[in-house]
Every structure is written in C-alpha cells, then in structure tokens.
Amino acid sequence: MSRILKLCSLTIVLLLCGLSAWAQTQSSTSGSAPATAQSSAPVPAMDAPLNVKMAQPPSTDDLAKGDPGGTKTGTVNDIIVSDPNKGLTLSDTVNQVGQNRIAINFTWTLITGFLVMFMQAGFAIVETGLCRAKNANHTMMMNFMVYGFGLFAFWVCGFALQMGGCAPAGTLGGANPLNSEHTISLLGKTWGLYGTRGFFLSGTTYDVGVMVIFLFQMVFMDTALTIVTGAAAERWKYAAFAVSSVFMGAITYPLFANWAWGGGWLSQLGVNFGLGHGYADFAGSGVVHAVGGLTALALALIIGPRIGKFNRNGTPNAMPGHDIVIVLTGCFILAFGWFGFNPGSTLAASGNGALRIGSVAVNTMLAGCTGSFGALLYMWMRYGKPDASMTGNGLLAGLVAITAPSGFVNPVSSAIIGLIAGFLVCISVEYVERVLKVDDPVGAISVHGTNGLWGVISVGLFADGASNYGGSWNGVNGSVRGLFYGDPGQLVAQLIGVGTLVGFVFGLSYAANFVIHKVVGQRVSAEDELEGLDIPEMGALCYPDFVLKPTSTPAGVTAREAADVAIPMHVARETA
Amino acid sequence: MKVLGIAMAVLGWLIPVATLVITQSTTARMVICLLGLALSLVGILVVLNKGHLKEAIWKA
Numbered sequence: 356m357s358r359i360l361k362l363c364s365l366t367i368v369l370l371l372c373g374l375s376a377w378a379q380t381q382s383s384t385s386g387s388a389p390a391t392a393q394s395s396a397p398v399p400a401m402d403a404p405l406n407v408k409m410a411q412p413p414s415t416d417d418l419a420k421g422d423p424g425g426t427k428t429g430t431v432n433d434i435i436v437s438d439p440n441k442g443l444t445l446s447d448t449v450n451q452v453g454q455n456r457i458a459i460n461f462t463w464t465l466i467t468g469f470l471v472m473f474m475q476a477g478f479a480i481v482e483t484g485l486c487r488a489k490n491a492n493h494t495m496m497m498n499f500m501v502y503g504f505g506l507f508a509f510w511v512c513g514f515a516l517q518m519g520g521c522a523p524a525g526t527l528g529g530a531n532p533l534n535s536e537h538t539i540s541l542l543g544k545t546w547g548l549y550g551t552r553g554f555f556l557s558g559t560t561y562d563v564g565v566m567v568i569f570l571f572q573m574v575f576m577d578t579a580l581t582i583v584t585g586a587a588a589e590r591w592k593y594a595a596f597a598v599s600s601v602f603m604g605a606i607t608y609p610l611f612a613n614w615a616w617g618g619g620w621l622s623q624l625g626v627n628f629g630l631g632h633g634y635a636d637f638a639g640s641g642v643v644h645a646v647g648g649l650t651a652l653a654l655a656l657i658i659g660p661r662i663g664k665f666n667r668n669g670t671p672n673a674m675p676g677h678d679i680v681i682v683l684t685g686c687f688i689l690a691f692g693w694f695g696f697n698p699g700s701t702l703a704a705s706g707n708g709a710l711r712i713g714s715v716a717v718n719t720m721l722a723g724c725t726g727s728f729g730a731l732l733y734m735w736m737r738y739g740k741p742d743a744s745m746t747g748n749g750l751l752a753g754l755v756a757i758t759a760p761s762g763f764v765n766p767v768s769s770a771i772i773g774l775i776a777g778f779l780v781c782i783s784v785e786y787v788e789r790v791l792k793v794d795d796p797v798g799a800i801s802v803h804g805t806n807g808l809w810g811v812i813s814v815g816l817f818a819d820g821a822s823n824y825g826g827s828w829n830g831v832n833g834s835v836r837g838l839f840y841g842d843p844g845q846l847v848a849q850l851i852g853v854g855t856l857v858g859f860v861f862g863l864s865y866a867a868n869f870v871i872h873k874v875v876g877q878r879v880s881a882e883d884e885l886e887g888l889d890i891p892e893m894g895a896l897c898y899p900d901f902v903l904k905p906t907s908t909p910a911g912v913t914a915r916e917a918a919d920v921a922i923p924m925h926v927a928r929e930t931a
Numbered sequence: 932m933k934v935l936g937i938a939m940a941v942l943g944w945l946i947p948v949a950t951l952v953i954t955q956s957t958t959a960r961m962v963i964c965l966l967g968l969a970l971s972l973v974g975i976l977v978v979l980n981k982g983h984l985k986e987a988i989w990k991a
Binding site: 542543624628629630652656657659660662664665666667669791792793843844846847850851853854855857858859861862865866 | 937942945952967968976983987989
C-alpha cells in the first residue's frame with residue numbers, strides 16, 4: 356500500500372515539475388518575442404520626416420485629370436503638415452488620426468442632434484392634429500415657442516446644472532472645462548447633486564467639445580418640455596406655459612439629467628453601493644420621457660380637464676382631434692428623429708464600442724414597429740377597429756420604451772419591450788381617463804410617462820452584457836447586465852431611478868406648477884376655452900377660411916349649455 | 932389631502948435611497964424599492980388625485 360502511495364507521490368511530483376518547466380518555457384517564449392521586436396525595430400522619432408513617396412501619392416498632374424473613381428482623393432497629401440520645412444512627420448500623422456476620430460464623433464453627434472431638433476416639428480403636428488381645430492394656432496405656438504423658452508433657460512443655467520461636472524467626455528475630446536460637480540457627503544458616501552460650470556457657456560466652457568455636448572443635450576431637454584404641452588393643451592394659459600417651461604428647462608430637467616448623465620448620485624449607485632453599473636439610461640426613457648410625462652401628469656392634475664370632457668357622473672366623452680393625417684405624419688417624423696435620439700446617444704461613431712450604432716438603430720426600429728403592432732392589436736380586439744391615433748401612440752410608446760435600453764439589449768428583447776409598450780400605452784390611456792379622470796388630450800402621460808418608466812425598468816431586466824462602450828459604464832468595469840442576464844443589482848439601480856422620477860421629479864414639478872397656478876393662473880377662462888384659444892390667446896385663427904362647427908360637448912348638451920354650467924363655476928373659483 | 936399625497940410621493944422616494952446604506956442585501960433593497968414605489972404611486976394616483984377630484988369642474 357505504502358509503495359503504491361510512494362509511486363503515486365513520485366508521479367505527481369514529476370508531473371508538476373514537467374508542467375512547471377513547460378509553463379516557464381511558454382512564458383519565456385511569449386515574453387521574449389516583443390522584447391526582441393522592440394530591441395531590433397528602430398523607434399522613429401516623432402518629429403522625423405517620413406518618406407512620403409512610399410505611400411505613392413498621386414501627382415499634381417494625375418489629380419488635374421479628375422478622379423471619377425474616387426481612388427486618388429484623400430491621400431497622404433491631405434494630411435496637415437505642421438512645419439513645411441520638415442515635411443510630413445510621424446507626429447503630424449498621429450495627430451491627424453486623433454483629430455479624425457474626434458471629427459467623426461463631432462459630426463455624428465451634431466447631425467443626430469439636428470435630427471432630434473427636427474422632432475419638435477413632429478411633436479407640434481401630432482399634438483395639433485389631436486386637438487380641435489379651434490385651438491390649432493395655440494397648440495402650434497406652444498410647441499413652437501417651447502423651443503425658444505427651453506433653449507434660453509438651458510443656456511442660462513440648465514446646461515451648467517446638468518453637465519457642469521461631466522468631464523471627461525472621452526469621445527468628444529474630453530470636454531475638460533466641465534469639471535466641477537457640487538457634491539455632499541452623506542451617510543459615508545459622496546453624492547453628486549449638480550454641476551457648476553457652463554453658465555451662459557462662458558469662460559473656459561467656450562470650447563468646441565462643450566458646444567457639441569450643449570447642442571445635443573439641449574435638443575433632448577426640449578423634447579421633454581414639449582411633451583408637457585400635449586397634456587395641458589386646449590386650456591393652458593400661454594403666459595403660464597411660458598413660465599412653467601422656463602422653470603422646467605432651467606431646474607427640473609437638468610437636476611435629474613445631472614443625476615443620471617452628468618456624474619450625479621444616481622449614476623454612481625454602482626460605484627458607491629455595488630448596484631450593477633448604477634442607474635443606466637442610454638438615451639433617456641427616464642431622463643427625457645418620464646420627466647416630461649410625469650410633469651405632464653402634475654400639470655394635468657392642477658389644471659383640470661377640459662370643459663365637456665367628463666359628464667356629471669364622471670364618464671368620459673371622446674373629444675377627437677381635427678386632423679389624423681398630420682397626426683400620423685408627425686409620428687413618422689418622430690420615428691425618423693428617433694434615429695438621432697438613440698444612436699446619437701453614443702456621442703461617437705468611432706472608438707469605444709461606438710460601432711454599436713447600427714445595433715442601436717435596429718433596436719429602435721424594431722421596438723417602434725412592435726409598439727404599433729401592440730396598440731393596433733389591443734384596439735382591434737377590444738373595440739373592433741384598428742384605431743389610427745392609438746396606433747400612432749403605440750409607435751411612439753415603443754420608441755419611448757426602447758430609448759433607455761437601446762444601447763444595452765439585443766433585437767429580440769427590443770421587439771418584446773416594444774410590444775409590451777404598445778399594450779401598455781392603451782391600458783394606461785384607459786386608466787388615466789376612466790379611473791383617474793385626468794384629461795390628457797394627446798396621451799402624453801401614457802406614451803411618455805408610463806412607457807418612460809417601463810423603458811427604465813426594462814434595462815434592469817433585458818440588458819444582455821454585450822456592450823460596454825469603452826470598457827466601463829458609469830465607472831464600473833464590464834458591461835451592463837439585467838436580471839435575466841444575471842445581475843439583479845442593476846434592476847435595483849433602475850428601480851431607484853424610477854422611484855426618484857416618481858417621488859422627486861413629480862413632486863418638484865407639482866410644487867412648481869402649483870405655485871405658478873396660484874401666482875399666474877394656469878387655466879384660461881371658461882369663455883375662452885369654449886370659444887377656442889386661437890383668438891383669445893393668440894389673436895388669430897389657425898384656419899380663418901374654414902367654418903368650424905362646435906363639437907365634443909357631453910351627450911345631449913349643447914355648447915351653450917355647457918358654458919352656462921362651466922362659466923359660473925370658473926368665476927366662482929377665480930374669485931374664491 | 933394634496934399635501935399628504937405629495938408627502939407620500941416624496942417619502943416613497945426617500946425611503947429606498949436611505950436604506951441603501953442600511954442593508955447590503957440586493958433582495959432587501961429590491962423589496963424596499965418596490966414598497967417605496969408603491970407608496971409614491973398611491974400618494975399620487977389615489978390621495979393627491981382624490982384631492983383634485985373633490986373640486987372637479989364636471990362635478991357641479
């Protein structure tokens with residue numbers, strides 16, 4: 356027995372010795388190869404002139420003949436030479452490579468930002484089409500000027516609060532001037548609250564990279580603002596709209612956006628508390644859409660329903676919009692703009708895994724498609740007809756829901772997320788109208804609020820860990836994974852984000868709009884509302900050549916009778 | 932009633948945030964998050980909304 360044991364021991368020792376020797380041989384072989392290469396290959400000096408002839412650039416005579424095939428244009432001749440006396444150096448070449456990468460990313464981010472800006476047109480005509488013709492000028496003017504009010508507020512202070520501490524933004528050259536985040540130490544951790552650089556884009560933030568970030572973030576912020584105008588349409592006083600929009604662009608939106616995107620505490624939940632990669636919201640289901648949708652809910656509660664929307668027993672009346680053509684055209688414009696919204700949120704098309712832009716774009720497409728399927732199926736099965744406006748809302752719901760997860764999920768998950776969103780928007784519209792008895796003329800609360808929150812949660816469920824955009828997300832190494840791919844902590848981070856949206860963002864929006872309601876008054880008079888807001892609020896009809904017929908009063912009640920009921924109530928409330 | 936509704940909404944947000952430092956358990960954190968979210972939603976959709984429905988324009 357002992358002999359056998361000795362024999363076994365000897366065999367193991369010999370085996371280990373053999374393995375050790377083999378491992379040493381392997382490591383010395385692999386380690387010596389680069390050393391040999393390094394020692395034998397001469398390292399060129401950065402300022403040494405390069406032999407340009409090796410690149411065989413076309414001669415001036417060749418170029419003068421034209422280049423119909425595109426094979427001679429864009430050669431070594433086009434690299435900027437810093438010192439003509441020396442000629443092209445290695446330094447020139449590598450600097451050009453670096454600048455090219457940043458230039459590609461600048462161009463990508465700016466162009467996608469322009470696409471997002473064009474979404475304002477989509478929102479404007481969707482909302483106007485879903486409203487009655489007598490309010491068309493007013494609704495268009497809200498959507499038109501929310502751009503100006505929002506931009507102004509964001510330039511003055513919103514951008515600084517949001518992105519003032521976001522540096523370094525590697526894909527855009529660093530944006531290093533944005534390097535100051537106001538933090539507090541609480542419960543043994545550091546909590547980023549808001550940025551402090553970039554007010555008026557002045558001082559050191561007069562920087563090319565900062566300008567690109569500003570433009571891109573500004574159009575996102577404006578999208579959130581324009582969501583609110585839909586929920587309060589047909590009864591919102593224009594002056595109150597202006598004040599409310601400025602506040603949202605300056606304070607509400609930037610604060611949450613800082614916490615999620617600007618280096619604030621939500622983004623640090625992974626680093627500080629080990630919750631996945633912290634709150635992850637790729638393109639803004641939460642930051643943009645849920646903020647807009649929850650503010651819309653706060654305002655719709657404060658401002659109350661339109662006259663005639665609900666009967667005395669609380670049952671709702673349909674108040675159909677005046678132009679389904681522009682509604683669906685607007686939905687298409689928005690779907691087009693979403694190709695800027697989501698793929699553009701890589702802030703890059705070169706490096707750091709940014710080639711996932713194709714995947715992000717396809718995910719966006721798929722979720723929009725299945726969203727419209729979901730809504731169409733729901734309406735068809737429940738009401739017997741494939742309702743056009745709800746199908747359009749289904750498309751938007753799918754797009755809203757995929758906005759946060761678009762950079763982290765695969766196409767199958769995108770389709771599932773969109774399909775659920777399509778059903779969810781229909782159920783939510785019914786719940787808001789029939790149970791809450793809140794009047795939302797365009798379905799903004801359901802499309803953007805409900806599905807924005809669903810999008811945030813879906814990151815915590817479906818993120819598949821296939822992408823990390825340069826090695827880490829929110830300072831945590833590795834890729835974002837949801838519950839279904841093994842990281843329940845990510846779902847907790849997402850739920851804390853949802854809680855912050857529902858508790859903090861809604862609370863702040865409600866408080867701010869309540870103050871505005873008390874000071875300025877949010878709602879137009881009942882007489883103006885019944886007449887239509889185009890003349891009383893804007894001074895001109897949208898369709899002066901058309902004869903508008905009164906519609907949408909409670910069943911069996913004329914417009915005059917509705918006014919007789921509504922006007923004394925309104926006056927009583929104003930004087931109370 | 933409106934103040935109570937808003938207070939519930941804000942409390943439903945603060946509780947999960949505060950408990951981040953109390954427990955390390957992911958399950959416990961998730962349960963507390965869901966409870967907080969439920970509190971916020973009840974505050975907004977039930978309590979606050981009820982406050983507004985009391986004076987709804989269509990009830991006259």
